[in-house]
Amino acid sequence: MKAHLSRRYLFSASHRLHSEAMTKEENQTTYGKCNNPFGHGHNYTVEVTVSGQVDAKTGMVCNLTDLDTFIEKEILARYDHENLNMLPEFAQEVPTTENLCIRIYEIVQRGFRFAHLERVRLEETMMNSFEYAG
Amino acid sequence: MVYLTRKAEFSASHLYHNPDFTAEENRRVFGKCNNPNGHGHNYTLEVTVKGEVDPRSGFVVDLKQLKEIMHREVLDAMDHRFLNKEVPEFLHQIPTTENIAIAIWQRLNAKLTAAKLHCVRVYETPDLFVDFYGEK
Numbered sequence: 001m002k003a004h005l006s007r008r009y010l011f012s013a014s015h016r017l018h019s020e021a022m023t024k025e026e027n028q029t030t031y032g033k034c035n036n037p038f039g040h041g042h043n044y045t046v047e048v049t050v051s052g053q054v055d056a057k058t059g060m061v062c063n064l065t066d067l068d069t070f071i072e073k074e075i076l077a078r079y080d081h082e083n084l085n086m087l088p089e090f091a092q093e094v095p096t097t098e099n100l101c102i103r104i105y106e107i108v109q110r111g112f113r114f115a116h117l118e119r120v121r122l123e124e125t126m127m128n129s130f131e132y133a134g
Numbered sequence: 135m136v137y138l139t140r141k142a143e144f145s146a147s148h149l150y151h152n153p154d155f156t157a158e159e160n161r162r163v164f165g166k167c168n169n170p171n172g173h174g175h176n177y178t179l180e181v182t183v184k185g186e187v188d189p190r191s192g193f194v195v196d197l198k199q200l201k202e203i204m205h206r207e208v209l210d211a212m213d214h215r216f217l218n219k220e221v222p223e224f225l226h227q228i229p230t231t232e233n234i235a236i237a238i239w240q241r242l243n244a245k246l247t248a249a250k251l252h253c254v255r256v257y258e259t260p261d262l263f264v265d266f267y268g269e270k
Contacts (some may be wrong), residue, residue: 003232004265049265054236057152058163059228062263065165 003060003116006049009071011080014041015095039083044097045123046075046104050115062115070112075104097124098132105132138194139182142204144213147174148229151218165241172216177234178257179208181242195249207241208264231258235266243268 017034018027027035034040048071052061076086083096089103101122109117119133149165149172160168167173181204185194211221217229223237235256243251257263 001232001236001266002269003235004267005232005262007263009259054230054232057154059150059230059233060230063163134266 002051002056003054003061004049004051005067005115006047007064007067007071008045008047009062009076010043010045011076012041012043013079013082013084013089014039015084016040017094017096022045039085042124044079044100045130046076047123048108049118049121051118052115055060066114066127070108070114074107074111078107079104097122097128097130101130101132105134109134135181135184136187136194137184138197138200138249139180140197140200140204141177142179142181142201142209144179144209145174145176146212146215146217147172148217148224149173150228150230152228172218175258177212177264179204179238180253180255180257181238181251182255183246184252185249195246199248200246202243203242207245208238211241230265231262231264232257233264235264239266239268 015034016036016039017031018037019030022030035134048067050062050067079100084090084100087095090099095101101120105117105120108120117134118133121127121129121131128134148167149169150167151160151170152163155163169263181200183195183200187194212234215221217224217234219225221229221237223229223240224233227233235254238256239251242254251268254266255263
């Protein structure tokens with residue numbers, strides 16, 4: 001039997017939405033308050049969904065400890081309490097929640113070996129969320 | 135096709151233990167969940183059914199019937215129970231969230247006639263849930 005397991009994690013980070021490809025006015029029109037040069041922050045919730053056959057010996061798609069350890073090391077340690085604009089992946093790319101969602105998906109997709117990654121859902125606030133499934 | 139989701143809550147205790155594992159293996163694989171005295175959760179169940187909207191009633195399914203089936207087949211059996219000892223599926227199978235979702239699917243799928251079961255989602259905590267779509 002194939003089941004989907006989802007786990008939610010919290011991290012807090014700051015960012016500024018600003019594109020070098022746009023004029024000052026365009027940036028302000030496009031990003032509004034998010035273009036504030038000093039940045040601002042969010043409490044993000046990342047929801048990771050993996051899938052696979054339920055192991056008959058353990059009753060699990062994958063051991064939650066393996067997923068938690070991976071996310072802690074590769075995602076939370078990387079993004080929690082950071083300024084996203086200072087990170088190499090956002091040196092050339094605007095750290096919108098869309099782009100952050102894709103980066104997180106890519107990290108999990110590349111590195112997590114214990115189950116198949118289905119999707120990453122990223123909530124920027126309780127009102128905004130983004131999903132990426134590759 | 136329209137999808138309809140009904141939520142319910144139940145509280146139950148369980149433990150994770152495989153009798154084929156050594157005591158050390160059980161502790162390593164299952165961690166705190168291997169406590170022999172068990173522990174409990176408030177589970178949230180979301181049952182999603184799908185179907186065409188009946189032109190006479192405007193319903194995908196009669197919600198009252200769905201609620202009754204969920205109560206009879208799932209909540210009466212699992213709410214305020216020790217899953218390992220009181221629910222037949224878990225006498226010989228570990229009551230992980232995965233297996234609970236599968237067991238609930240099998241219980242409901244056998245009884246639902248008016249609409250087709252699409253997904254059973256079981257939240258063990260607000261931060262951990264399993265979806266089962268009936269896939270082999």
